[in-house]
Amino acid sequence: MTAVATAPVTETASRFRPHEIWRIVRLHTVNPSIFFGVPWIILGGAWAVTMVIALILRSAGISDAEDGFRYSWAVLSPQWYLIVVGVQALAYTFPFALGFGATRRDFWLGTAAMFLFVSIEMAAAIATLVQLEILTDGWWVGAGMFDALWYGIDGWLVDFYTTFALQLLVLFIGASITTVFMRWRMKGMMILLFGAVAVVLALIAGLTFTESWPAVFDWFGSIGLVGVFTVLLGLAAVCAVAGYLVIRRATPR
Amino acid sequence: MTRTVVRASGLTKRYGSFTALDGVDLSIEEHRIYGLLGRNGAGKTTIMQLLTGQIFANGGELEVFGRTPAEHSDVLRRMCFIAESQRYPEDFTPAHVFKSAPWFFENWDAEYAERLVSDFRLPVKRRVKKLSRGQLSAVGVIVGLASRAPLTFFDEPYLGLDAVARHIFYDRLLEDYAEHPRTVVLSTHLIDEVANLLEHVILIDQGRILLDRDADEVRGSATTIAGARRVVDDFVADRPVIGRESLGGLASVTIDGRLDQAERIRAAELGLELAPVSLQQLIVHLTGTDLAGTTEQEAAA
Secondary structure, eight states: OOTTTTOOSOOOSOSOOHHHHHHHHHHHHSSTIIIIIHHHHHHHHHHHHHHHHHHHHHHTTOOTTTSOGGGOOGGGTHHHHHHHHHHHIIIIIHHHHHHTTOOHHHHHHHHHHHHHHHHHHHHHHHHHHHHHHHHTTIIIIIOOSSSOTTTTSSOHHHHHHHHHHHHHHHHHHHHHHHHHHHHHHHHHHHHHHHHHHHHHHHHHHHHHHTTOHHHHHHHHHHHHHHHHHHHHHHHHHHHHHHHHHHHTTOOOO | OOOEEEEEEEEEEEETTEEEEEEEEEEEETTOEEEEEOOTTSSHHHHHHHHTTSSOOSEEEEEETTBOOTTOHHHHTTEEEEOTTOOOOTTOOHHHHHHHHHHHOTTOOHHHHHHHHHHHTOOTTSOGGGSOHHHHHHHHHHHHHHHOOSEEEEESTTTTOOHHHHHHHHHHHHHHHHHSOOEEEEEESOHHHHGGGOSEEEEEETTEEEEEEEHHHHHTSEEEEEEEHHHHHHHHTTSOEEEEEEETTEEEEEEESOOOHHHHHHHHHTTOEEEEOOHHHHHHHHHOHHHHOOHHHHHHO
């Protein structure tokens, strides 16, 4: 990167290349089922199961007040798949984009843009479905798939924000951890894993010995639901920046 | 004047204690067809990965279109490299590959790609994972040809291709190369298949370049002399021997260098047979010491 001085090739005018970044977004969507199709098939499947359960409960005479739909995790069902999508974007699409002459930088920026779009789409859709479910009184049978966990309590905007933060974190965690593998292979993964475990243990030990657990819980209580998800959003941003730094020297398998 | 598109000196790549490339010097001129030849694991793919900025060298200098290739968009956009073991995005089909190709290759010719697809009878709706080895090679060949990138790499393009498909690749490459001149680097260990296609040969073995010469020069550069062992030995006494085979009292010796008219006449008078050495034979002689090696050769060494 220092041998540029003698370059007869004209310098690219701008460091920001919208076309180069946009084509990575298009590359991620050329097969739309990966980011859009499958998550909705999973959500649709979970919804169908929830509906069947609701119908069974109602015909058994159990009222909405007694059922436990508030504790259903069905609304989060696509997240497990989307973490894998984040991994595959790096493990498979990254080597392919390099073969097509993309730079690592543009690939990461394009992928980040894609994650942003997907998170906005999922957040808007789920927040709206929560409202629809409330409006239709649980799809007319008192089923509670979207209006569950922390959803449906503080309104559309909070539901949107929390889903957006969670979605972005899920995608960036999968992708940024895979950048470590693409750069340092198994050795890097092991160091990352053991490092993370060590940090968590040290944190637990520190908090336990200083007897600060109540203070931690108080703090989480004081920042509230939105605050907690802002922390998640911050973690997503950390993953995004770390992934950018790591991928710059990553190599395809 | 032709331009030099690739300039490398002392290029070294190590993987742990294994040295994949060991101080390679190399230059590639514009608008020629290069053969990057060598045995499996010789370092062919490593060279191509370095040239396309996919991996980083441990030492040496490398300039492609005047710059280090890695992370330089204006260099990378002029290259096309579909690796033999290329990974494709999850659930990708050849149709997806050809649909996204024009976003990355400004000279992409979609009509031409379509014609190639029917020439190779490639099932474009089948998942890449389910393609046969030959069909997978065809995907790489079609992208390489239709991208018309100024510097195009073909990594083992013949792998798994049937005879008809090999012929199609050969014909299409020469046709299209004549119409749209560009620099082609073709790696293969199936040397006889491509011998006539190549204008320049770079032979690599165990991370070092053994031969870097014009293909026509290489073709005539070695001779095999066969006959009675003692006569042959006398004849080649002061010549550089690169290969030797013997059976009973007969020997067949390959020497580096061509024979002039007088030498040919003398050989005929001695009852020796002269045979041209094909590119493949020459390369086996140069790199296959452990394969073709006989006790004789060790004795001679």
